[in-house]
Amino acid sequence: MTFSERIRKTADPIWKASHEHPFVQGIGHGTLDIESFKFFMRQDYKYLIEYSRVMAMGTVLAPDLDTMSGFAKALDDTLNMEMELHRSYAERLGISREELEATEPGPITHAYSSYMMAEAQKGSLAELIAAILPCAWSYYEIGLELATIPGATEHEQYGEWVRMYASEEFGAIGDWLIGKLDELAEGKTEAELDRLEAIFLNTSRYEYMFWDMAYKQEGWPV
Ligand SMILES: Cc1ncc(CN)c(N)n1
Numbered sequence: 611m612t613f614s615e616r617i618r619k620t621a622d623p624i625w626k627a628s629h630e631h632p633f634v635q636g637i638g639h640g641t642l643d644i645e646s647f648k649f650f651m652r653q654d655y656k657y658l659i660e661y662s663r664v665m666a667m668g669t670v671l672a673p674d675l676d677t678m679s680g681f682a683k684a685l686d687d688t689l690n691m692e693m694e695l696h697r698s699y700a701e702r703l704g705i706s707r708e709e710l711e712a713t714e715p716g717p718i719t720h721a722y723s724s725y726m727m728a729e730a731q732k733g734s735l736a737e738l739i740a741a742i743l744p745c746a747w748s749y750y751e752i753g754l755e756l757a758t759i760p761g762a763t764e765h766e767q768y769g770e771w772v773r774m775y776a777s778e779e780f781g782a783i784g785d786w787l788i789g790k791l792d793e794l795a796e797g798k799t800e801a802e803l804d805r806l807e808a809i810f811l812n813t814s815r816y817e818y819m820f821w822d823m824a825y826k827q828e829g830w831p832v
Pocket residue numbers: 654657658692744745746749817820
């Protein structure tokens with residue numbers, strides 16, 4: 611079993627909970643309250659800005675030019691493909707670009723982004739990848755699963771979201787990160803692998819919490 615297969619297996623109960631979350635199922639069945647989706651898009655835009663910074667740190671920690679290029683490509687795809695989806699939805703939903711960028715990060719957005727950044731700053735490249743991998747990998751899995759729901763890819767409101775996350779172009783980011791992590795995991799001690807697994811599990815949990823936060827449109831309590 612590769613290291614990525616091992617951590618995917620350990621994280622399975624968390625990922626299942628995300629797949630079954632009413633926010634995710636609501637996108638697939640076209641029943642999600644649009645206000646929750648708007649809340650999600652605004653928070654997600656802020657999250658993706660921080661995620662992009664972590665990707666940029668990947669280029670700094672990269673040991674060779676191939677790895678550097680891989681991070682640069684993933685960064686460009688995030689800034690100009692994935693975030694373009696948010697900008698286009700925002701325009702359609704009456705949210706200006708300024709409003710999108712000025713959104714105050716909610717508690718989960720803040721905690722998740724800060725955790726990713728902290729792991730990237732104190733760890734090695736393997737730790738950085740373990741922290742960002744659930745982001746790229748789980749959305750592709752969710753996109754592919756939702757795309758099998760009849761009508762999901764054609765839905766007037768959520769079809770574009772499903773198509774983007776189910777696309778091969780988006781999936782390639784996660785595939786590249788999986789390959790890199792497996793490469794970097796080779797020769798590591800069991801204690802080091804356990805540490806990478808713990809980071810992967812934590813950001814998998816944050817993924818679930820992010821869906822839940824958006825569903826409940828949860829801001830700061832006071
Ligand atoms: C919170 C979150 N996690 C993952 C993704 C997919 N890049 C995202 N857009 N937002």
